[in-house]
Amino acid sequence: MARAITTRRKVTFTIIGWLVGFVIFFPILWTILTSFKTEGEAIASPPHFLFFDWTLQSYFDVQSRSNYFKHVMNSVVISFGSTLIGLAIAIPAAWAMAFSPTKRTKDVLMWMLSTKMLPPVGVLVPIYLLFRDWGLLDTRLGLVIVLTMINLPIIVWMLYTYFKEIPGEILEASRMDGASLAKEIIYVLTPMAVPGIASTLLLNIILAWNEAFWTLNLSAANAAPLTAFIASYSSPEGLFWAKLSAASTLAIAPILILGWFSQRQLVRGLTFGAVK
Amino acid sequence: MATLRTRSAARLMMTPAVLTLFVWMIVPLAMTLYFSLLRYNLLMPGMEEWAGTLNYRYFLTDPAFGAALVNTLLLVGGVLLITIVGGTLLALLLDQPFFGQGIVRLLVIAPFFVMPTVSALVWKNMLMHPVYGIFAWIARLFGLQPVDWLANLPLFSVTMIVAWQWLPFATLILLTALQSLDEEQKEAAEMDGAGPISRFIYIVLPHLARAMTVVVLIETIFLLSVFAEILVTTNGGPGYESTNITYLVYAQALLQFDVGGASAGGIVAVILANIVAIFLIRLIGKNLEA
Amino acid sequence: MGSITLEKVSKSFGTTNVIPEIDLEIADGEFVVFVGPSGCGKSTLLRIIAGLEDVTSGTIRIDGTDATHEAPAKRGLSMVFQSYALYPHMSVYGNIAFPLKMAGEDKSAIDDKVRSAARVLNLTDYLDRKPRQLSGGQRQRVAIGRAIVRQPKAFLFDEPLSNLDAALRVNMRLEISELHHQLKTTMIYVTHDQVEAMTMADKIVVLNAGRIEQVGSPLELYRNPKNLFVAGFIGSPKMNLIDGAAAAREKAATIGVRPEHIVLSKTEGPWQGKVTVVEHLGADTFVHVDVDGVGSVTARAPGEFPVKHGERVFLTPEAEKLYRFAENGEAL
Numbered sequence: 001m002a003r004a005i006t007t008r009r010k011v012t013f014t015i016i017g018w019l020v021g022f023v024i025f026f027p028i029l030w031t032i033l034t035s036f037k038t039e040g041e042a043i044a045s046p047p048h049f050l051f052f053d054w055t056l057q058s059y060f061d062v063q064s065r066s067n068y069f070k071h072v073m074n075s076v077v078i079s080f081g082s083t084l085i086g087l088a089i090a091i092p093a094a095w096a097m098a099f100s101p102t103k104r105t106k107d108v109l110m111w112m113l114s115t116k117m118l119p120p121v122g123v124l125v126p127i128y129l130l131f132r133d134w135g136l137l138d139t140r141l142g143l144v145i146v147l148t149m150i151n152l153p154i155i156v157w158m159l160y161t162y163f164k165e166i167p168g169e170i171l172e173a174s175r176m177d178g179a180s181l182a183k184e185i186i187y188v189l190t191p192m193a194v195p196g197i198a199s200t201l202l203l204n205i206i207l208a209w210n211e212a213f214w215t216l217n218l219s220a221a222n223a224a225p226l227t228a229f230i231a232s233y234s235s236p237e238g239l240f241w242a243k244l245s246a247a248s249t250l251a252i253a254p255i256l257i258l259g260w261f262s263q264r265q266l267v268r269g270l271t272f273g274a275v276k
Numbered sequence: 277m278a279t280l281r282t283r284s285a286a287r288l289m290m291t292p293a294v295l296t297l298f299v300w301m302i303v304p305l306a307m308t309l310y311f312s313l314l315r316y317n318l319l320m321p322g323m324e325e326w327a328g329t330l331n332y333r334y335f336l337t338d339p340a341f342g343a344a345l346v347n348t349l350l351l352v353g354g355v356l357l358i359t360i361v362g363g364t365l366l367a368l369l370l371d372q373p374f375f376g377q378g379i380v381r382l383l384v385i386a387p388f389f390v391m392p393t394v395s396a397l398v399w400k401n402m403l404m405h406p407v408y409g410i411f412a413w414i415a416r417l418f419g420l421q422p423v424d425w426l427a428n429l430p431l432f433s434v435t436m437i438v439a440w441q442w443l444p445f446a447t448l449i450l451l452t453a454l455q456s457l458d459e460e461q462k463e464a465a466e467m468d469g470a471g472p473i474s475r476f477i478y479i480v481l482p483h484l485a486r487a488m489t490v491v492v493l494i495e496t497i498f499l500l501s502v503f504a505e506i507l508v509t510t511n512g513g514p515g516y517e518s519t520n521i522t523y524l525v526y527a528q529a530l531l532q533f534d535v536g537g538a539s540a541g542g543i544v545a546v547i548l549a550n551i552v553a554i555f556l557i558r559l560i561g562k563n564l565e566a
Numbered sequence: 567m568g569s570i571t572l573e574k575v576s577k578s579f580g581t582t583n584v585i586p587e588i589d590l591e592i593a594d595g596e597f598v599v600f601v602g603p604s605g606c607g608k609s610t611l612l613r614i615i616a617g618l619e620d621v622t623s624g625t626i627r628i629d630g631t632d633a634t635h636e637a638p639a640k641r642g643l644s645m646v647f648q649s650y651a652l653y654p655h656m657s658v659y660g661n662i663a664f665p666l667k668m669a670g671e672d673k674s675a676i677d678d679k680v681r682s683a684a685r686v687l688n689l690t691d692y693l694d695r696k697p698r699q700l701s702g703g704q705r706q707r708v709a710i711g712r713a714i715v716r717q718p719k720a721f722l723f724d725e726p727l728s729n730l731d732a733a734l735r736v737n738m739r740l741e742i743s744e745l746h747h748q749l750k751t752t753m754i755y756v757t758h759d760q761v762e763a764m765t766m767a768d769k770i771v772v773l774n775a776g777r778i779e780q781v782g783s784p785l786e787l788y789r790n791p792k793n794l795f796v797a798g799f800i801g802s803p804k805m806n807l808i809d810g811a812a813a814a815r816e817k818a819a820t821i822g823v824r825p826e827h828i829v830l831s832k833t834e835g836p837w838q839g840k841v842t843v844v845e846h847l848g849a850d851t852f853v854h855v856d857v858d859g860v861g862s863v864t865a866r867a868p869g870e871f872p873v874k875h876g877e878r879v880f881l882t883p884e885a886e887k888l889y890r891f892a893e894n895g896e897a898l
Contacts, residue, residue: 021383
């Protein structure tokens, strides 16, 4: 079917492709490189690209000056916590919608989607005031609650589209084989849905990790995840570029790697199944 | 296709998700609506009083609102333009076989995974800084006067940053759509005598139209709420030059403590977003039936 | 034991009534085939018996006890699905053992039963494989294995052969028949293929638009179709159904004659016509003839009957094998 592709054509596209890739990736690459510089070299002009004294000093400084690790833990707790709670609520719901649909199922799905489209500023004021009154401002618990709720529609939708692909006959077979509802979910549905659940988990962790409206508005010193911590570098202190770069590199590296693994699922999750 | 037993179990299992989301959506929204009709400032507790539509009149006639509305539209429109055009070109590029294609693909989608505060700060400092930034260095390399991007072209700069973040999203979705195009269709067009350009216009582009619509709508939803990028780069300034609606409401609420005014702004933002959301929901709903 | 009785069973989805009232008796040990065109309600009926669908009204008795509202698992029936519905994440062994595990049997008993079922079905060498590593026929056997280990009161088959290629289908047909002779358990088998129905069934139930058209042994249905629908559905190639003047001569609205009951000749016969298509199958030749004043008629001739497209031939329908149908489609 496929025709031979001329080498010249392939080489041309290789050059263009790598050039474009390099330009788009450059800000990230530059951040990573800068994180290994001293503050002096970080602002050197003309810039030093590869030939400088590589040092890990900035990484140590970030931790010793600001208890960086606490913010990492905040990010981990908030993103994993909200994702796991979201999955616990969403798996049964998606199961029900995929395998026992009613006339209203579609409406429920659409309504869930519409909550996702509510701009956060629409509810910023009451949430802020309620959290203030309930002592949830600047707590991990408060952020876990908010992020669970804002990502729940995406979790339900992603799981729903994955569950839809599991043939109902297999679940019926297990029912014929004597499995109760609980056993049907534990022994048959969940193992088959593991890939779908895993990619939902992954995408949601990424989204929660990078969320930067609620985390900036509802956290201060204590519960601030990395998004909010790094925002503090926007002050004049931000001129410590090497430290900013070190903090940023650590903040984006794990999620970048997760993201690379989940690029396929990303399309599906973010388009609510409209593009597969 | 089920029995009574499974149906009632299903209802039970949907309850937690439906209930929590319902509470999450309705309660705060109702409160916002209520606050928007009050004169209510956190600096003057206990002084709340009925204000009718006063907050709306103030918010809508405030010159800042007009500026923010225009900025929001420019920001959303600019980013959409860049990401759709750029994304299509990138998708076409990544669809060609070349050496190291997989790696380039990873490089191209990487910006999407960078948290907004990081990308905003990296661009602000290390790329756009008028003295030490890479752009300034490049300008000097060509003997040009470096531009102070964020001071002189604040909205354009924010647009660039946000577009860089969303370009991968558009690329990925358009690439996925491109790869789902039936190879035989292209071959049939080729047999019918269509050259590469007419093949693109008559076969590829119509095929991408749906994916493009999805990109436009979903990006719009997110772009209406751009916040962190503005907060850490320009703080909406200078003046209101880079303030969008979201940032304006934030400033009203958490910087001026004007709960009533901010709530009115929030409701306006909800209405604006809903206009887009209606189209998006219809589109996805249609897809659900197919 | 495994007798199943349906009393006044009906089923509606919303406002569409897919099965108006049905009464049916299935005796213990019988091989019953539900046959009909797609959308006739045969699968729905099977799923109602299985308990995967509720009845809208009516009663289902299994061995005399009311099972209408029992959960599927409690009915003591096994089912083989069209897609086989094997558990993809379990090995062949795990698939066959699953119902026993759900019944809470102990490990060694499970092991014995799985291994003996695997022996019967020639699956012993494949016990450690996953379903995706098996061929279609093997998957089918695993699905059957999973059904037989529970020693159910009855087996339900939902178009089990429709995903197999033609050669394998014939093989599996024989295997299932053989299994029935060995186990002597009640089997209910759903298919749209009348050849499967004819070759396997003790009793055929012909369904059309949710109604039972006729119940009987294969040869009863072949010999005495109660109406036009059954006449047209049972038998291959299809019975020739002729209306108009030719039917009026026999005082019927429609007459039917099977291709195998027409004698073809080059010299004489009451019907005369032009050959449109000739299909040589080796053992038989099917000749499609455009008969003057009658229309298109198919006739079966011996394997090497020398006839060509466009030739004129004579046909003689056997008078005693002629079926007559009234205006409403009932046999006269």
